[in-house]
Amino acid sequence: FGLTAIVPAAGIGSRMGADCPKQYLQLAELTILEHTLARLLSYPAIERVIVALAPHDPWFESLPVAADPRVIRVEGGAERAFSVLNALQVADSEWVLVHDAARPCLTHGDLDALIATAMNCGGAILGSRVRDTMKRSDAAGNIIATVEREQLWHALTPQMFPTRTLKRALEEGLMLGATITDEASAMERAGFPVRMVEGRADNIKVTRPEDLSLAGLFLSQQA
Numbered sequence: 001f002g003l004t005a006i007v008p009a010a011g012i013g014s015r016m017g018a019d020c021p022k023q024y025l026q027l028a029e030l031t032i033l034e035h036t037l038a039r040l041l042s043y044p045a046i047e048r049v050i051v052a053l054a055p056h057d058p059w060f061e062s063l064p065v066a067a068d069p070r071v072i073r074v075e076g077g078a079e080r081a082f083s084v085l086n087a088l089q090v091a092d093s094e095w096v097l098v099h100d101a102a103r104p105c106l107t108h109g110d111l112d113a114l115i116a117t118a119m120n121c122g123g124a125i126l127g128s129r130v131r132d133t134m135k136r137s138d139a140a141g142n143i144i145a146t147v148e149r150e151q152l153w154h155a156l157t158p159q160m161f162p163t164r165t166l167k168r169a170l171e172e173g174l175m176l177g178a179t180i181t182d183e184a185s186a187m188e189r190a191g192f193p194v195r196m197v198e199g200r201a202d203n204i205k206v207t208r209p210e211d212l213s214l215a216g217l218f219l220s221q222q223a
């Protein structure tokens with residue numbers, strides 16, 4: 001069976017404060033996006049990777065991976081969910097995996113676990129358990145409550161769902177104006193079960209400048 005991976009890479013990464021979007025920052029000898037794509041393209045069950053790029057993205061075409069026939073580009077949208085939806089229009093496999101461009105440290109072991117559980121449960125995402133004590137505050141930062149952390153997770157990617165179901169759930173959620181920051185939230189809204197798969201803690205999203213050196217360290221440890 002062949003899987004399609006979707007990589008939303010149309011964000012501008014403003015929290016990074018760099019000259020180019022964070023997925024194009026250099027990490028060792030490759031850009032973050034190249035590391036991410038390499039992890040997906042080297043996984044045997046993944047046959048195609050659809051990358052959603054910002055309109056007139058001037059960076060992607062100069063990367064060697066752009067010439068890989070398994071890599072397909074689509075134009076991204078104003079929000080992540082629109083970028084994923086555009087990619088879903090051209091996905092023709094039964095199942096898709098959606099993975100952030102800015103998570104270059106994904107391992108094949110985590111992919112194995114995610115794929116097995118998703119196919120068994122109808123949909124699944126990688127996550128990591130919350131370790132710190134969690135607080136809810138008001139807008140000024142005054143603590144309102146300590147939140148029970150036992151069943152709290154960080155939602156990571158990839159997130160894996162049946163292609164047609166995810167497309168319908170995203171369309172419906174966007175039409176109703178729901179806040180959709182990951183694919184699972186659209187599936188949850190639509191009433192589908194989604195299982196958490198405990199993944200590795202080094203599958204970080206490069207968001208702030210200090211994450212870049214951390215990702216570099218994780219990549220060198222995995223090598």
Ligand code: C5P
Pocket residue numbers: 007008009010011012013023052076077078079080081083084099100101102205207
């Ligand atoms: O901004 P954040 O880190 O949450 O973005 C997660 C992923 O979604 C990134 O890979 C980013 O490039 C992508 N994205 C997108 N289209 C947007 C906004 C974000 O593809 N409009």
